[in-house]
Amino acid sequence: MDVAADVFSYAYQYFDNIGFLILSASGLIIIFGMMGVINMAHGELMMIGAYITAFSYHAGVPAPLAIIFAGIGAGLAGMVLERLVIRHFYKQLLSSLVVTWGLSLMISQGFLLIFGPTILNVPTPFGNFPVAEQTFGIYRLVLFGGALAIVAGVWAVFTFTKFGTHARATMEDPDMADALGVNTRNIYVLTFGIGAAMGGVAGGMFALTATISPFFGINYTPLAFITVVVGGGANVITGLLSSVMALASVQTAVNNLVNVYVGYIAMMGAAFFILLLLPRGISEYLERRKIRTERKVSRSAPA
Amino acid sequence: MRQHSVLDRYLGPLNGPHTMGRGVAFWVGFVVVVAVLASFPEYMRRYDIINLSNFLISGFLALSLSLIWGYCGVLSLGQAAFHGIGGYAYGIVALNLFNAHGNTDIAFFAGIVVPVVFAAIIGGVMFFARLRGVYIAILMLVVSLLIGTFMRQTADPSYTIGAAYLGGMNGLRPASVDDPLLPSLIFGLGETVIELDGRRPAFFYFVLGLLVAVYLGLRCLVNSSYGYWLVGCREDPNRTETFGYDVRLIQLGVFCIAAAIAGLSGVLYTAWGTYIHPDGFGVAPNILVVIWVAVGGRKDLGAAIAGAIVLEWVSLRLAAEGEIAFLVLGAILVGVMLIAPNGLGITIGDYIRRGHDRAIAWVRAR
Numbered sequence: 001m002d003v004a005a006d007v008f009s010y011a012y013q014y015f016d017n018i019g020f021l022i023l024s025a026s027g028l029i030i031i032f033g034m035m036g037v038i039n040m041a042h043g044e045l046m047m048i049g050a051y052i053t054a055f056s057y058h059a060g061v062p063a064p065l066a067i068i069f070a071g072i073g074a075g076l077a078g079m080v081l082e083r084l085v086i087r088h089f090y091k092q093l094l095s096s097l098v099v100t101w102g103l104s105l106m107i108s109q110g111f112l113l114i115f116g117p118t119i120l121n122v123p124t125p126f127g128n129f130p131v132a133e134q135t136f137g138i139y140r141l142v143l144f145g146g147a148l149a150i151v152a153g154v155w156a157v158f159t160f161t162k163f164g165t166h167a168r169a170t171m172e173d174p175d176m177a178d179a180l181g182v183n184t185r186n187i188y189v190l191t192f193g194i195g196a197a198m199g200g201v202a203g204g205m206f207a208l209t210a211t212i213s214p215f216f217g218i219n220y221t222p223l224a225f226i227t228v229v230v231g232g233g234a235n236v237i238t239g240l241l242s243s244v245m246a247l248a249s250v251q252t253a254v255n256n257l258v259n260v261y262v263g264y265i266a267m268m269g270a271a272f273f274i275l276l277l278l279p280r281g282i283s284e285y286l287e288r289r290k291i292r293t294e295r296k297v298s299r300s301a302p303a
Numbered sequence: 304m305r306q307h308s309v310l311d312r313y314l315g316p317l318n319g320p321h322t323m324g325r326g327v328a329f330w331v332g333f334v335v336v337v338a339v340l341a342s343f344p345e346y347m348r349r350y351d352i353i354n355l356s357n358f359l360i361s362g363f364l365a366l367s368l369s370l371i372w373g374y375c376g377v378l379s380l381g382q383a384a385f386h387g388i389g390g391y392a393y394g395i396v397a398l399n400l401f402n403a404h405g406n407t408d409i410a411f412f413a414g415i416v417v418p419v420v421f422a423a424i425i426g427g428v429m430f431f432a433r434l435r436g437v438y439i440a441i442l443m444l445v446v447s448l449l450i451g452t453f454m455r456q457t458a459d460p461s462y463t464i465g466a467a468y469l470g471g472m473n474g475l476r477p478a479s480v481d482d483p484l485l486p487s488l489i490f491g492l493g494e495t496v497i498e499l500d501g502r503r504p505a506f507f508y509f510v511l512g513l514l515v516a517v518y519l520g521l522r523c524l525v526n527s528s529y530g531y532w533l534v535g536c537r538e539d540p541n542r543t544e545t546f547g548y549d550v551r552l553i554q555l556g557v558f559c560i561a562a563a564i565a566g567l568s569g570v571l572y573t574a575w576g577t578y579i580h581p582d583g584f585g586v587a588p589n590i591l592v593v594i595w596v597a598v599g600g601r602k603d604l605g606a607a608i609a610g611a612i613v614l615e616w617v618s619l620r621l622a623a624e625g626e627i628a629f630l631v632l633g634a635i636l637v638g639v640m641l642i643a644p645n646g647l648g649i650t651i652g653d654y655i656r657r658g659h660d661r662a663i664a665w666v667r668a669r
Contacts, residue, residue: 038437085637093437094378098597099640101380105590105633113626218586222445229438261452268445276432 005134010252012136017248019144023205024220025227025240026150027198032228033236034171034191037086037096041104042224043217045196047111049074049203050212057122063208070204071197078196079189087188104217112214122208139208146205150198155237157194167191226271232281239283246282247271317519319526321374321534323603323652328659340511344504356507356575358615359514363568365595365611366521366604367561373601374525375557376537378436381443382565383588384450385418389566390573390583391454392417394475394485398467401483406491407574414570415563422562423555430551430558444589451584474580475573488574501575510571514608517564521604524560533557587629591618594636599648606648 028042039045049070056066081103089096126138158164169177170187178184203216210216227247231239250270255263278285318325324333344352364386372378393414397407425446429439458471466482467475477484488499488506499506524530532553535543540550573579582588591614599610614632621628643650 038441085641088641094372094376094440095640095644097378097380097437097440098593099637101590101593102633102636102640105629106637109626109630109633113630215586218448222441222448225441226445229441261456265449268442268449272428272432272442275434275438279433279435 009134009136010256012140013255014248014252015144016140017251018244019140019147021223021227021244021248022147022151022240023143023202024224025231025244026147026154027195027202028224029228029231029236029240030154030198031192031195033239034167034195035086035188036091036093037089038093038100038225039086039195040097040100040221041081041107041217042195042199043219043221044104044107045074045078045199045217046203046206046220047108047212047214047216048077049200050207050210050216051111051115051119052200053204053207054119054122054212058120063122063125067201067204070207071201074200074203075193075197078199079193081196082189082192086192090188104221108214108217115214118211118213121212124208137209143205143209146201150201151237151240154194154198158236163187163190223267226268230271230274230281232278232283232285235283235287238286239281242282242286243274246274316523316526318522319530321525321530322522323605323649323656326659337511337515341508344507349502352504352507353502353575354619356501356510357572358612359507359510360568360571360575361595361611361615362514362608363517363564363571364592365599365607366517367564367568368592368596369599369601369604369607370521370525370564371557371561372596373603373607374530374537375533375554376436376540377554377558378440379443379558379561380440380593381445381447381589382561382592384443384447384584385422385562385565386569386572386588387447387450387454387579387581387583388418388421389414389569390579391475391569392566393570393573394579395464395467397486398475398477398482399465401486402466404491406489406496407486408491411488411490411570414573415566418562418566418569419559422559426555426558426562430554433551444586447584447589448586451581454581454584457581472581474578485573485577485579487577488571499574501577506575510575513567513571517567518604518608521564525604591632594632596646598635598639598646600646600650600652602645603649603652606646606652609648610646 024046027045028039031037031039031042049067052070052073053063053066056069057063061069085099085103086096089099124137124139126142128135128137130136158167166177166182167187167190169180169182170184170191174184177187202220206216206220210219227240227243230247231243247267247270251263251267254266258266274282314325314330324330340355343355347355364382367385368379368382371382393407393410396413397410400409401407429442434442454469455472457469458473460468462469462471463478466478468478470476475485487501488509490497490499499509525533532543532548535546535548536550536553543553544550569579569583595611595614596607597610598614599608600606614635617635618628618632621631639647
């Protein structure tokens, strides 16, 4: 019975880590894949979401609605940033990195000045359930479910809607899409807004478990970045899922064997190792392999 | 044109296309600026001189980032890590050897060599794996944050290295009451002992002299053929490689040189305040270096130093106004990136150059 409990504990932590990484990275990967901009202020957009959630919750708004408010607020903030600053830095990776880092500094310091170093936390809902003398929080499973729902939602939007088709066309070839009548300017603003809103929702969901402070963001930005880079930009969904699964398995194993600090380092090491083997990320490799097998199949088929 | 040939004869290696300012006017101005700085201890308050020493120390860090980012195109968001490593290396060696040697000669060099070794290892892996620029930038930030996290949890008394106790959040300190305190720079050359206390003008003169020397040395470097390799790697790595240069080795080399300069700034900083602390590995010091260099002008060594000194002065003034310093610095960074993407120093320099050329053309036309 101890073994079963351990297995359950491992699985629980694994899914917890997966949910954490998906939530941190999902908004960032869209912005990176779409505009070739690394948004160092993504963690601060999450922080804005967390603040909106906390304030709405304490004003009497139910938590799910508060998280939706967080998404709307962060999305609007993201669209403003895009119009004012970020649009000048498309496809300039290093400059975009520096300028968004400056934005992140401004946002976090601004929040520090306005709201002070800490605000009232939001209690974690749903309570716990016991498995063989250990207790597990139910909310963590909700986070995991929420992460999957976000990925599914993004996939649906980018696959089935007209906006999604236009967005993918813009991603492929902005000039051609523009020539064919797609308003690429609006597409950029909206995509950035969606990415920011996803960050806001993620921040809102984390607000229910983490301490909220102006420097909330820095806990998430590097991890989100590593996840995005390991996933690669060739296919947003497969990249995100494969990268998250790989990194979370390393993290879970080392967390249990040694400690959280070494687990973090091991995850960075694993990310580095994957990049050595697949410099453009996992999804690029998967796409290439898919094309190769398709070719083989078509060649071996009788004429 | 006679004047120019004299200039070329003595300043030839210092002048070239990769640094701003090569005429008589620039060098006269340079000498005047250095002379004015050197005269400060004569009439300024001691408190201001101590602060100014610190600003000059920041100048080294700005030089190191300008060299790798501005000249070689390798951005590191974790340049302060080398500063911290150099500072800790200096402190640990100084605490251990001070009683036996009575000077900090070996510690001074350890503070430069240890960051270089660290840079050689981590840079070797990164460059030979051909990681793309953004990954290197973020990876260096992560490395710096991880070192900081590790150093912060070293409050446990078991974290001692000889006479040095890492001390966690309290910073580096002696392991026991019998061990010496963290010393300022004390050079011993045979019988003579030169003591440079961070609070005295002698330390200021030393830092100023060293900064001028490193600046001039780097000017020679970036205007030599090595400088052309660096700029080649920045502008088009593939073409540089096609011409037969090993881009990875060039990048690794310059990464190590930059680490040495950042380590030197760490040594001077630790000796200046006889204090080194894990916060030096955090986000704030790393972003500050990027702000100085981006605002001053990454593609010119002098502009980067000017950016560091001016912005350090600005943050000191703002610190008196409450906690708005970082907000203002972030706004300055974003504003400058939008208005003058190459940095204010370089934009102003270009204006001066154009005005100067026009004035000369006007004089010739008369």
